[in-house]
Amino acid sequence: MRNPGIQLPQLEADVDLGGGVMSISRYFTEMLDPDMGWDDVAQMVADWGGPFCLKGVMAAGDAVRAAEIGCAGVILSNHSGRQLDGTRAPFDQLSEVVDVAGDRLDVLVDGGFTRGNHVLKALSLGAKAVGLGSYYLFALAAAGRPGVARAMGLMREELVRDMRLMGARRVADLGRENLRLR
Ligand SMILES: Cc1cc2nc3c(=O)[nH]c(=O)nc-3n(C[C@H](O)[C@H](O)[C@H](O)COP(=O)(O)O)c2cc1C
Structure with a gap:
């Protein structure tokens, strides 16, 4: 409310944003291309020619397919559930995806991580790796760059403190025995 209207300079040349928030929302809905399939991703992996990480995987079967077409990693993500809310949380299917990935794929995860202990649970x-989106954006909106530095500092402190309390000296010490799922 206190700042100028939102601007998306990277889109202004190609997209009519005259309708304000609603036209931005429409753009993000319409840019999702339902014609895109696994063959297209396989082509991208081949064209890229280097380690390729596929973001937005939300099922163990899709992680298997990602491995089969040569991805080096997947990011288990519902993109923060901002459009399709009500999905299963990425964290809730993390162990299934890690199990099918084995040593063929690195599994990264994001979605809803706001505390050091959330990150430690996913690493366990x-x-x-664990991605933080809204966590740093809220801090950015509230207090700009210093807000982000503060948020990341708090995250670091939590990670270090919680690992101390758990008796874990390094990330490799974290394992499934740390968790009791109810
Ligand atoms: C404002 C905003 C815009 C985003 N835009 C995209 C996007 O264009 N493509 C994408 O893959 N993910 C997008 N994401 C999702 C993030 O990349 C990331 O997956 C998500 O923020 C992680 O969840 P969290 O916000 O709960 O930490 C966006 C997230 C936010 C908050």
Whole structure:
């Protein structure tokens, strides 16, 4: 409310944003191309020619397919559930995806991680890395760059403190025995 209207300069040349928030929302809905399939992704993996990480995987079967077409990693993500809310949380299927991935794929995860112990739980289940989206964006909106630095500092402190309390000296010490799922 206190700042100028939202601007998306990277889109202004190609997209009519005259309708404000609603036209931005329509753009993000319409840009999702339902014709895209696994063959297209396989082509991208081949064209890229280097390690390829596929973001937005939400099922163990899709992680298997990603491995089969040569992806080096997947990001288990519902993109924060901002459009399709009500999906199963990425964290809730992390262990299934890690199990099918084996050592063929690195599994990264994001969606809803806002505390150091959330990150440690995901690492304990076998995630290679955890992404934070809204966590830093809320801090950015509230307090700009210093807000992001503060949020990341708090995250770091939590990670270090919680690992100390768990008796874990390094990430490799984290394992499934740390968790009791109800
Ligand atoms: C404002 C905003 C815009 C986003 N835009 C995209 C996008 O264009 N493509 C995409 O794959 N993910 C997008 N995401 C999802 C993030 O890449 C990331 O998966 C998500 O923020 C992680 O969940 P979290 O916000 O709960 O931490 C967006 C997230 C936010 C908050």
